[in-house]
Amino acid sequence: MVGFARIEKKWQKRWRDGKVFSSRINTKKKKFYNLEMLPYPSGTGLHTGHARNYSIGDAIARYKRMRGFNVIYPMGWDSFGLPSENEAIKRGVHPTTSIKQNITTFKKQMTAMGLSYDWDREVSTHNPEYYHWNQWLFLKLLENNLAYRKKTSGNWCPGCHTTLANEDVKEGLCWRCDSEVIQKDIEQWFFRITKFSNSLLKGLDKINWSNHLKSLQKNWIGKSEGIEINFKTESGKKIPVFTTRPDTLFGCTYVVLAPEHPLIKNLIAGTKFESKVNNFLNKLSKQNELERMSKDKEGLFIGKYATNPINGQKVPIFIANFVLMGYGTGAIMSVPAHDSRDYDFAKKYKIPIKNVIRNKNTQKNKSYSGEGTLVNSGKYSGLISGKARVKIETELVRKGLAKKKINYKIRDWNISRQRYWGTPIPIIYCDSCGMVPVPERDLPIKLPRVVDYNAPAKSPLDTNSSFVNVKCPSCNCRAKRETDTMTTFVDSSWYYFRYCDPKNVRAIFDKNKIGYWMPVDQYIGGTEHAVGHLLYSRFITKFLKKLGYVTFDEPFLSLLNQGMVNMGGSKMSKSKGNVIDPLDMVNKYGADTLRTYLLFIASPSTSFEWSDKDIKGIHKFLNKILDLPKLKLGFRKKEYIESLTQTKISVCTDQFDKLELNKVLIELMDFYSKIEKNPSKIALNALIKMVYPFAPHISEEVWEKLGNRTMLAKSSWPEPDKSKVNKKAEQSEDAIRKTVSDIKQILRITGRKAKQIYIYVIPPELKNYLSSSDELSSELNANVQVFASNDVNKIDPENKSKKAKPGKPGIYIQ
């Protein structure tokens, strides 16, 4: 163990001194952009999840370098944001101070883990040189009408004192602090991500992400194609409703409006329903998000009727809590026979249920929402629903009663945060000119150092008057700055571009540099960013393409979602007190052991249960690797070892390419145990090279001890030589190993001692690959003779027991 620490320090120094991992554009080499998600450097240092994430990434980076790629493997810091701000407040220091300390800790720990980052490309999002370009991006979005400000009810987290994006709200709760999110009317800035809905959806088809993740994004984007049908009130007002099932239109028995629907006031004005409806609406408005989301459907008839355009039938108009103003038109046509929600509602309020789709799977007391044959549908009766859908749609559209419509669930991205520690939004409000964007030449708008958290203010920045009060850039009179800051998800939506050109002061990046390095070939991170960061990044990339800054529109070609590390059946977390500090493990067993353990225990994408015991097994294995130079080279079984080596190289390469890193390790352990008694130089070299991406320090050490002058970090992956693969040699060796162990067992159990042992093999060529008789004799402590024949019967036909089969030796013990 002590030996590991010394070796690790030694190689970390050599790598650093030799600048081995710095990356430069080299158009003669194929690039490989390897990236882990931007971490927030918390005060508690690396946790096991980080350690796993980076062990995976580093193994891939080292592997790809050996495969001859020009690898870019950078690291940086998501240093702005609420957690850093809260931590700083708690510690009573300025965030700049605490974040600097945290970054230092993180870097130190990463180095201790032996991660091969190119530190020359490091970026911190809280540096003005970085957020300058956040502001620039903002202005570009504004210029292109993709950023706008709007007063609207937004998700307000009372715990974090700020608004949140839809993506930050999980089941009505804040994703960070679990406070219940309330709706509050505030002026906020939005990015028009909805403009890219379709492109975000379509782009998923061309990237190599897991189905799971793609389905999460698809679900979030929520595309649905249908039509908007106009129902008319008695007074002639149009009520457009959105439906994906116009084929069920004849089954519509009522219409429901969302409580916020603008038409309601107009409809009930002066009627006897007015006060009743208002009371109901008041009651609903008092409900919070969670209550509103509960499954109990509540509604009220408002005393008016609407006309179904397909058959002229009058149907009652209701208002109800389950209809959402934010989706579609905020009004629905209800078909209780064929929609479960409409069915529940109709049952509760005793509204007629009219069956218009017939299908043998229909159940009593339940709605049927599948396809079938139309009934009770006038001239459309008898058609199957798919066809009817098209016909009804066409007719309504032709008559001007409906129009085709595609709806998306995704909403625009709220980027305003009423917090201090973030990028200032480059906008100035002037009494005479209105809203004025800060000119590009004035960027960056630097975040002031001082704010007063105790003074009452909309945002902390409001308390710094020298920040707030400015001259209007266009008329030069007194004006005020925007005081909200941007969510850090803006920072992290483009950082991977900046790594390619991290020190550029004139532009966000140099197009040529991006042209070489981007897009990211392998992205690695947790699944928790499925609909947040990953969606925003895709959006920003698509925007940059639109501007002509880049030529591709998907930033992450391949994505690996690593699973979680659990402890006692649940996710490790400080509140549960079940945390393993990866650095403790590094101190105890060495970085190589920790890394290899994290990669061996499960395939990167699956979650696993941490076990102290398992890590010891890995430590043992690595100690054996460290002892490789002590092994005496063997000269027997040459063909077998040679063939085995080639096979292992090709299997490991395949598995590595599939990122099944645990399987590579399994193969390597197997490889070791098969060659340890009879290693050849080639086998040893191949083994050590393939262990390197997992346990780079001890591999380098062994490599050096074996007499190599160049570092493994600069050497190449063994290429499999198919011509040397000899399946027969391998199979024979496997068979003979098994036979020998059978013989040993027989002797042990029967307590006999053998003098003479005959081994029979079929076909005779097998004999060529077997261990020699001498070798077997000494192993079995008896005189061993091997016979070979092509014919089962020729091998002592009298004795049934000698049942040699092709590839399976028979034995005879005397």
Add this chain to the structure above:
RNA sequence: GCACGAGUUCCAGAGCGGUCAAAUGGGAUGGACUCAAGAUCCAUUGGCUUAGUGCCUUCGCAGGUUCGAAUCCUGCCUCGUGCACCA
């Protein structure tokens, strides 16, 4: 409810048509070494057995395809993850 994923021997986890009672690692049991512990090494780890390589039962359950299935097909069950009144 919808979507995605998974069910293998004590545990984790390979195998994905024949050489599979099933890799690898843990654990357990026995043994070697040691005054002892630890470390290390060896053996065993589904059952039977007249133990000369045999037989039986196993890879969620039930069927099917095949000379042959843990591996392919169909149906079912269970578990995990995510979204969830999106019309």
